[in-house]
Every structure is written in C-alpha cells, then in structure tokens.
Amino acid sequence: MTAMAEPEVGRARVRKEDERLITGRTRWTDNIALPGLVHMAFLRSPTAHARITAIDTSAAKEMPGVIAVYTGDDLDPGGEVGMPNAWPITPDQKTPRRPMLAQGTVNFAGEAVAVVIARSAAEAEDALAEIDVDYDDLPVVLGVDDAVADGAPLVHEDMGTNTSAEWIFDSAEAGSGGDVQQAISSSEVVVTRRFRQQRLVPAFMEPRSVVVDPTAPQLTMWSATQVPHILKTMVAMTLGLPEHQVRVIAPDVGGGFGGKLAVTPEECAAVVVAQKLGKPVKWTESRSETMVSAHHGRDQMQDITISASRDGTITGLKVDLLADMGAYLGIVGGGVPVLGAFMFNAIYKIPAYRFSCTTVFTNTTLTDAYRGAGRPEATFAIERIMDELAAELGMDPMELREKNWIKHDEFPYTTVSTLTYDSGNYEAATAKAMQLFDYDGLRREQRERRERGDRVQLGIGISTFTEMCGLAPSRVLGSLDYGAGGWEHAAIRMLPTGKVEVVTGASPHGQGHETAWSQIVADQLGVGFDDIEILHGDTQSSHKGLDTYGSRSLTVGGIAVVKAAEKVIAKARKVAAHLMEASEDDLEFADGKFTVRGTDTSTAIQDVALAVFAAHDLPEGVEPTLDSEAVFDPENFSFPHGTHLCATEVDTETGRVRLRSYVCVDDIGKVINPLIVEGQMHGGLAQGVAQALFEEAVYDEFGTLTSGTFADYLVPSTMDLPSFTTDRTETAATSNPLGVKGVGEAGTIASTPAVVNAVVDAVRHHGVDDIEMPLSPMRVWRAVHKGDAAAGGPGAEAGGGLGSIDSAHGGAQ
Amino acid sequence: MIPAPFDYVAPSTVDEAVRALADAGEDAKVLAGGQSLLPVLRMRLAAPTTVVDLGKIGELKGVRDEGDAVVIGAMTTHYDVQRDPLVHDHALLLARATDTVADPQVRHRGTFGGSLAHADPAGDLLAPALALDAEMVVQGTGGRRTVSAAEFFQDFFTTSLAPEDILVEVRVPKHTGWSAHYEKFNRVAQAWSMVAVAATVRAEGGTIAEARIGLTNMASIPVRATAVEQALVGRSADAETIRAAAEHAAEGTSPTVDGNADVEYRQHLAKVLTGRAVESAMAG
Ligand SMILES: Cc1cc2nc3c(=O)[nH]c(=O)nc-3n(C[C@H](O)[C@H](O)[C@H](O)COP(=O)(O)OP(=O)(O)OC[C@H]3O[C@@H](n4cnc5c(N)ncnc54)[C@H](O)[C@@H]3O)c2cc1C
Helix, strand or coil: CCCCCCCCCCCCCCCCCHHHHHCCCCCCHHHCCCCCCEEEEEEECCCCCEEEEEEECHHHHCCCCEEEEEEHHHHCCCCCCCCCCCCCCCCCCCCCCCCCCCCCEECCCCCEEEEEEECCHHHHHHHHCCCEEEEEECCCCCCHHHHHCCCCCCCCHHHCCCEEEEEEEEHHHHCCCECHHHHHHCCCEEEEEEEEEEEECCCCCCCCEEEEECCCCCEEEEECCCCHHHHHHHHHHHHCCCHHHEEEECCCCCCCCCCCCCCCHHHHHHHHHHHHHCCCEEEECCHHHHHHHCCEEEEEEEEEEEEECCCCCEEEEEEEEEEEEECCCCCCCCHHHHHHHCCCCCCECCCEEEEEEEEEECCCCCECCCCCCCHHHHHHHHHHHHHHHHHHHCCCHHHHHHHHECCHHHCCEECCCCCEECCCCHHHHHHHHHHHHCHHHHHHHHHHHHHHCCCEEEEEEEEEEECCECCCCHHHHHHCCCCCCCCEEEEEEECCCCCEEEEECCCCCCCCHHHHHHHHHHHHHCCCHHHEEEECCECCCCCCCCCCCCCCHHHHHHHHHHHHHHHHHHHHHHHHHHHCCCCHHHEEEECCEEEECCCCCEEEHHHHHHHHHHCCCCCCCCCCCCCEEEEECCCCCECCEEEEEEEEEEECCCCCEEEEEEEEEEECECCCCHHHHHHHHHHHHHHHHHHHHCCCCCECCCCCECCCCCCCCCCCCHHHCCCCEEEEECCCCCCCCCCECCCCCHHHHHHHHHHHHHHHHHHHHHCCCCCCCCCCHHHHHHHHHHCCCCCCCCCCCCCCHHHHCCCCCCCCC | CCCCCCEEECCCCHHHHHHHHHHHHHHEEEECCCCCHHHHHHCCCCCCCEEEECCCCHHHCCEEEECCEEEEECCCEHHHHHHCHHHHHHCHHHHHHHHCCCCHHHHHHCEHHHHHHHCCCCCCCHHHHHHCCCEEEEEECCEEEEEEHHHHEEECCEECCCCCCEEEEEEEECCCCCEEEEEEECCCCCCCCCEEEEEEEEEECCEEEEEEEEEECCCCCCEECHHHHHHHCCCECCHHHHHHHHCCCCCCCCCCCECCECHHHHHHHHHHHHHHHHHHHHHC
C-alpha cells in the first residue's frame, strides 16, 4: 500500500506566475521590440461633439522622424469599417458605426481623429501638435435623462434618436410569475427609489498596448487584451482579412477587469497602418489616453419599486433602467444591463417581476463590461432597497432577507427571471458571517452611540448576494441574441518524457490560471505540479477559445481541462492494459498509475506516454498519441453567493466614512487554490468599496472628463481599506464535475451595497435614506446636516492635486 | 505622455545654476525632485526649452543649526526632513506635516524647496512654513536675498521667485519645545489635502502661551488663522476655549470650489479641523 498523494486541488500554492511578474522578468506587449519597428500616436478630439470641417496634416508630415500621418479617410476611404458590436440586444437595436478614426464628426472627447507614425514614440507625439483640425461644435448631450428628453440634441443625427434599444422582461409574459403592476397596486407596503450607478474607469494596471507585424503572410498582432481569440476573429471580420492569416498573441497582460475585452479602433488602425507601410508598428497608450478612450463601466439610472406585505413578504419588483452607452456601442455594450436583468431578483423568492432597460447614447466615452458587468448594478439596487424596505417595515434588515430568500431545501430553484439556481445555502453563509462579525455586539454599540449623541455614528450594512457566472450555456446566449457561444476549449499534450503541456482557450490576465490549471491537471493525471506547463494566449498554440471574462475561466475552461484529461486517461488505459497484458476493465487509475486490480502490477502514465511515443508495441487500431482535446459547453450558469457585512463609522462633523470592519463569507463551491481565491476576494472588495466611496468619472458641462488623472480619479490603496475578514462555506455546484462556481467578480458585486447600506444605516436617524455614490465626505455631511436626502455634490469638477494644475495657471510657475 | 524636447543641464553649484537659468531666458525650468514638474512636462502643460537639474548641487541638501534657526536646504527630500533630529526638536510642525505628504516613493524624491517653489495651495508644507514664520533664501543674478513666507507665496502656483531665481534654503526660526499637529483631510491616503490645519502651540502649565495656526488650501495661498491664534493665547486649553477659538478659522479665507468641496463645506471643515488640530497639539 502506498499512501495517497496529497491532492493538489485545495492547496494554497503560491502562484507560478508571480516570480516572473514581480521581478520584471516577463515581456509585456510594450516590451516587444522588432527590427524596423515604428511607433504610432493618436491625435484625440478635445471636444465632445463637433463636425470636422478640415484636417491639415502637412506640417506634421514634415516633423523630424515622421513616416506618415493618416486621417480616417486615409485608412478607410469608403467609410465602411466599424468596430464590432457582438450583442444586438433587440432586432431593431440602433448601432452607429464606430470608425477607426473619426470621419465627419467626433462624438466624444478623446475619440481618435488622426494617427502619426514615426521612428520613435517621442517623435510621433511631438508631431501630434502640428496637426491642424477645424472643428465646428455641435450641441453636447450628457446624462441619460437629458438624452431621452424631448427635443434633446442628437449624438448621431442620422439615427433620429438617442435611444439605441429597449429590452423588456416581464414575468407575466414569460409565465414565470405574476403581473407586477397588479402586485404593486394591491400591496400593503411599496418602496420606490432612484439609484445612480456612477460611471467608473476600469483602471487596469498595464495600459493598453498593441504591436502588429505584417512582414509574414500570417500577420501577427500582440495585444494587451483579455480576448486574443475573439480579437483574431473580429479583426479578420472587421477588416476583411482572411482569418487564417491572422495570429494574435496576448502575452502576460496586466489586468483588464473587462476593460480589455474590447476590439478597439487602435488595434484595427494598427493593422491597417502596418499593412500600408509594410512595417511592424507599436502603440502604447498613456494613462491619460486610457482615461478618455478605453471604455468605462456602469453609468445607469435605476428606478426601482419593491412591494411587500406588512409581515415583510415581498410581492413584486419593478425595475426601469436608463443605461448610458456613451457615444457608440462597445463589443458587448447594451448586453451589460441585460445581464443584470436576471440578477435583480437575487436570492429572493419574488412572485412578480418586470424589468425594462433603455440603452442611450451620449457624447461620452463608451461604456461596456467592467468587473461584474450588469450584476453589480443589479445587486446594488436590490440590496439597497431591501434595507429601505426593512426600514419602512421597522424590521431588522437581515430578518427581512431571511424571510424572503430561497431556503436551502428548496434548491434547485427556478427564479422569477427564469434562471435555475442549482444549489445554495444562504442560511449557512449568513450564520457564519453574523458570528464572525459580532452582529449583535455592533448593534448594541450602535444604539449606545446614538443615545450618547456621539459625533461618530456606527452603521451596519448587509449584502446577501448571488451572481450568475461561468458565462455561459451557448443556447442561453443564443436566446439572448448574443453573437457567439459560451463554450471553452482545452487540450492536453503528453510529452515523451512524461511532462505535460496543457493548452487552454481561457486567457489569463492576472488571475493565476497557470497555477490553478496545473493543480487540476496534477490531480487528474497524477503527475507532478511542476511537470505541467500551461499554454495560453497565442492563437497559434491555443487555436480555439473564447477567453476570459464573466468568471468563466474555471467553471467553463477548467472543466474543459478536466474533460481533456479524462480522454487522455481513456486512451492511456487501452495502452496500459496492453502493456501489462491485462483487461482494461481490471485496471484502476489513481495517483498517476494504472494498477491491475488486486495485484501490485502497475504502470505509470509517464511510462505509457513514452511507450506511445515509441509506438513500437501498441494495441491494434490505436493511434500513437495520448493527446486529447475537449470543448465544454455548460448546461447552466453557476451561482456563487455570500453574506457580506460591513460596519462603518461616520464622522457626522466632517462626513468622513471609515470602514471599521468587513466580514464576508462566500460560497464559491469547491476551491482549487485558497490563496488565489483570497486574492480575488481582496481585490474585488477593494473595487467594490471604491465604487461606494471613491471612484467616479466626472464630465463637465462641455463633455470634458475632469477626472482624467489618478489625482482626481480616486483609486484607493491599502491605506484606505480595512483588514478584510474573509471566510467560506462550501456548497458544491451540481452543474459541473469539479463543483466549482467562480470567484472573479464576487467581491466587487457584493461589497458596494454593503458599504452604502452601512453608511445610510449610521445616519438614518438624521433623516437620511439615501446618499449618491461615491459617498464623498461632502455628500455625507450634506445629507446629515441639510436633511438633503438626494445629497448630490456640485460634481462638475474634479478636485485638488494634479487636477488643479490647469493650463491657465501653466502648472508650475 | 512624453515631454516636449528640451535641453538638459545639471550644474554642480548654485552660481552655475543661476547662470544657466539666466542664459536660457524665460523658458527655462528648475528641476528638483520632479514630482510636480514631471507630470506637468509629460502632460505638456509646460514645454521649457531648458531644464536645469539641481540634483547635483551638494550645498542645497541637508539641515543645519544656525543658532536661532534651523536651516533646511531646498533640495532636502521629504524623507530626510521627516527624520531630521533638528527639525524634530525645533520645528516639529514641519515634520508632522511632511509625514502626511504623498507616499514613500514620492517622499524619497520630492523636496522641501520644490514643494514651496511649486506653491500648490493644496500642498502640505506651505501652511507650516507660514505658521513657523519661515524665511526663504533666494539667489538670483543680483545675489542672495531673504524673503518672508508671507511675501513668498503670491497666488496659485505663483511665488515671488523670478525666472532666474533659485530657492537655496529655508530658515525656520526655532520653536523649541512647541507641540504640534498637522490635521489633514483628504479622500484617499496618498492624495493632497482638501483642507488641512497646521497648528503648533507653546503651553505654560495648562495655559496656551503662544499659538501658530496655518491653513492649507483655504485660499490661493496658505492662510494664517490669526483670529484663532489670538483667541487661544493666554487662555486655558480646555475644550470649550478651543472650540470657540476654532470658530474663527474660516475668517479671511477664500477657498476654491472643486468636486470634493465647495466654499461652505471647506470653511466648515476648516473650523472643525482647527479645533481638532489644536486639541491634538495640546495632547502632545
Ligand atoms: C503621487 C503624488 C502625490 C503627492 N501628494 C502630495 C501631498 O499629499 N502633499 C504635498 O504637499 N505634495 C504632494 N505631492 C507633491 C510632492 O510633494 C512634490 O515633491 C512637490 O510638490 C514638488 O517637489 P519636487 O522636489 O518634486 O519639485 P519639482 O517637481 O522638481 O519642481 C516643482 C516646481 O518647483 C520649481 N522648483 C523646484 N525647486 C526649486 C528651487 N530650489 N528653486 C526654484 N524653483 C524650484 C520647479 O521649477 C517646478 O516649477 C505629491 C506628488 C505626487 C507625484
């Protein structure tokens, strides 16, 4: 008897990736240097809406080092190329063409108008100042309310409207529930709120970068992208290139958060320019360019009504959204709020539900997926209004949730929005969280502080969330008119020496796939963790895939890896049986060895790999390979959930909010690597807290982004965050063989409402029942002192620091 | 985000630096730690033809004792100011304020002189310099002169330095044994002040013998809260006295408006934070 090896799955392994990343021993796209490489710089519109009446590039062309200067008409004389939108949410959705470089009009400040190609990046940037563009200003439309108002100026005049599409779900029509209007009008208690999901910037660490080498028949594009496979197909389709002559490589990528799942004008322009010049080209953006031209996230107005009976039983939920798309639709664009449609009902049994969403154009940078994509917005609204309903009913907010949530013994449960939640245990996660948090003790302290009239008030915020992740069953995407499937691909190559190469179609950009996939394969094949290499992100080695977003890598891509491993073992079993002269049925496979049952005769999978490589003695009809691939298309989403509890201290004299403690107990099913999970939770929580308290992309009345640097767009650091208490319960997903659910977005989705609920709870006795995000000290102070429930700040200008360096003062003197 | 081209000179004495500036004319810029200048250059908000780097001038670095004053070289980094024993003993307020500047990376490069010369009203070292009656030693083509803090700061990002002037050092009169506190209010940890209050006091028994209060970001230049000082001096340092004195903090201020704060809120903060600053200073 040999001892079973300790399973790899579940071990808190330090990530394989980290050494090269933190010692700078990797190559980002910007590090790629090719012989003859030339550099691109984009001239961007300073104005939000204007007709371009003339562009004079002649002086720029004379600048030192300049090779070429192109306008939109130079790159696309026919005006035919438009960036792809892969998710037309309705058949009559209006989808304006988004050119590589503006043609005719500019529709947001930051839109690229011309491109300079020069020997060096510095010379390219110097020449930008010499391009002369005449703009004829057009009226600017900002904010969804103004954009849909009668007589509003139009972003795209030829469309005749600023509305892109209207998408509706009604449980009465779907047959999944009752009529919401009826439910609301016959209910004892009705609570209505308008919540604003402010606009956010994804703020990935590595700016976007692209290199295109056109010198071989198969063109190669390196890009700091989350989606090399999608990019390859989309670039081919968008520019009319033969797909087999495009290779895309995503090397190590420094974060994305959805911000790098785009197919960008800059990437397409780089291809066209490289082909025109016959030279490799590079573009790497500055942070200032990211801020104005990479897509933003969120930006919705949410009108939400919930109805209930006096005992707290929810009777209906109605949601009307206005979603700001910016000037164009991104690749997923209008699909983001539609994803949220399925999540407003959250963990609750709601008998009647109606959701409508209008996607709207404004003269701003476009919005698209950002960590959570639609689900944070939905979770925020429902979890906020649950607290408001509790206050209205005079009920403890946790008791209200418990009364309405799906009980553990009611799973699988089909919700009013028609999803079937396979599993969950809200009771267990909540019980653990309440105990870790000391809910009763904090409530007591809250009472005491109120009674004392303490200048620092304590508040408790709850968020009992779920999310749908593991995007996605292809047939569900089909029913939503999404332009692709939701499967994922994996392949395993057994090398002659017994080492293993695993090819994955998921495309990591910071998550740690190489480590997690190695742990999975180590257990599946019984080979050493260090004997496994994960290949990804290059369409030449990883030829098939749908990339990484929507917490899909593990629940879809990881399962494809398992399926491929099962095929390797099935092939190896035949050969092993032959080698040991035993019947296949008598073989057991464990710890990397095939053993003839009841004997100590065994052969290791590595030995089988070598025998197959030699191919000297294989059973009749067996191909000499163990290599296998699999494509996994999930039957269902997975539904992680958790209970997040936040305690905040609010200084009522200044409005400053301090996070006193934060406890979350998440149920993400089976855990592959607890250390990676912890990292995902901490980062996710930080981003969710940031939406609640700090971050906001602000435009002034002219459509200029005033929060255009990190001095004004406030990303918190560890100094601004509490020490998080994270824990887990483990209810295995029944929809996949590993029982995993996904953790990439959980922290971001859950934490925002927990924080805002806590702040409102702290000052509710001052008559406050909402404060607009981000909860800046001024907004909180105003809410407390002016009884101003809406509590909006002046908002139009960013504050302090570098933002105060303006051209009028010339910065430093 | 690449600066426009410029000539770069790195002289090794102040005299050479002044000459280099004079030769280059109006379009020259002094480079100290670069923590404010480089963003300005990279965003092309300024495009000097010549940059004169002070980094190689040894005489501009360090802190020395000159009897009734502590003299701080303009090129002394925030990090070195924070840790300097002379500063601690005789100008504690400055050490406390420097502790709150930015993050460790910035504090290792940014300089005391650079902060004062940059004259960002949200910068944290201007109000302490004003409160401590610091004097700027300036060298230009006409030689050296001394300028009081009150004359030095003139407007947003504007000082009395002429284009060919170099801030050489700062003389801070000794405030030996004074307790001090810098109460900074910002949104995230490494950000500039929305409002901050620099308070240093000398107590005799339970009585406030002397008090100096400076306000950050309450006008285009740092502001001395003289009415608060007067309301404190000679009184016992009880909570009620401090609160009443702090009510004067917004007098004579004219703060700017931005997304973080309007005038009313900034003035409110100035009062609250002044009370807290004095209380903390008294508490040691
Ligand atoms: C991320 C970040 C956060 C920051 N946060 C804060 C903060 O919280 N509080 C705060 O107070 N500051 C903050 N700063 C600014 C920092 O303190 C700078 O170091 C300081 O403002 C400028 O000092 P410097 O030595 O870098 O000067 P530089 O940037 O080199 O120069 C600034 C200006 O002063 C001029 N100058 C510099 N030295 C002299 C001299 N000896 N004589 C004449 N002219 C001179 C230059 O020509 C230039 O115009 C921050 C900076 C950064 C990058």
